[in-house]
Amino acid sequence: MQKLVLDKEYWNSKYERQQIGWDLGTVSIPLKEYLFQLADKNIAILIPGCGNAHEAEFLLQHGFTNVTVIDIAPIAVEAIKIKLKEYDNKELHVICGDFFELNAVFDLIIEQTFFCALDPLLRKAYRDKMFDLLSQEGKLAGLLFNRIFEGGPPFGGSREEYLQLFSSKFTVKLMEECHNSIIPRAGSELFFVLVKPTPML
Numbered sequence: 001m002q003k004l005v006l007d008k009e010y011w012n013s014k015y016e017r018q019q020i021g022w023d024l025g026t027v028s029i030p031l032k033e034y035l036f037q038l039a040d041k042n043i044a045i046l047i048p049g050c051g052n053a054h055e056a057e058f059l060l061q062h063g064f065t066n067v068t069v070i071d072i073a074p075i076a077v078e079a080i081k082i083k084l085k086e087y088d089n090k091e092l093h094v095i096c097g098d099f100f101e102l103n104a105v106f107d108l109i110i111e112q113t114f115f116c117a118l119d120p121l122l123r124k125a126y127r128d129k130m131f132d133l134l135s136q137e138g139k140l141a142g143l144l145f146n147r148i149f150e151g152g153p154p155f156g157g158s159r160e161e162y163l164q165l166f167s168s169k170f171t172v173k174l175m176e177e178c179h180n181s182i183i184p185r186a187g188s189e190l191f192f193v194l195v196k197p198t199p200m201l
């Protein structure tokens with residue numbers, strides 16, 4: 001069988017055909033709870049592979065002032081610019097492009113079905129890019145699937161695999177079974193928080 005090429009055309013056609021079964025239509029409950037407890041609303045936040053940017057919408061509605069979203073699919077990005085136009089180029093920075101080519105620094109990066117959308121061969125590149133995009137003591141937080149899928153995307157994995165992948169670069173603050181997933185994902189998600197450590201002198 002021919003391998004899928006998960007490029008801009010692939011993802012854009014998903015939005016064109018409205019084949020977006022991953023889209024919850026809102027911010028996920030675990031992320032909502034996590035975002036609610038953030039005290040500093042001026043931190044620089046990135047949402048990669050943002051799709052319809054529900055997390056960004058939530059953050060902006062709750063007073064966050066520095067939110068960046070990036071997606072490779074132009075149709076998704078255009079829709080965000082319309083939906084969130086009152087924030088665009090102010091509190092919100094909308095980028096149409098490849099996450100792996102982004103150059104900037106953030107205090108928090110949010111993961112919501114982006115990791116699982118990437119070819120598993122890119123997992124080390126994802127880890128390294130996340131590391132480069134974070135400030136010292138910056139965090140990568142969100143959800144990962146704790147199950148295997150046939151085919152993909154989505155591509156799943158396990159807690160053990162993720163710990164091995166990320167602990168070489170990050171401090172793993174949390175990587176636990178998620179207790180408040182939406183029903184179809186119940187028992188198959190991990191909530192995680194990784195911290196980019198300050199280098200020892």
Ligand SMILES: C[S@@+](CC[C@H](N)C(=O)[O-])C[C@H]1O[C@@H](n2cnc3c(N)ncnc32)[C@H](O)[C@@H]1O
Nearest residue numbers: 011023049050051071072073098099112113117
């Ligand atoms: C499974 S969807 C998840 C979308 C959104 N996070 C959600 O949960 O609704 C994966 C998203 O990642 C985007 N994407 C895939 N590869 C990307 C890349 N290299 N850079 C930026 N975005 C990418 C796709 O266009 C798609 O919107």
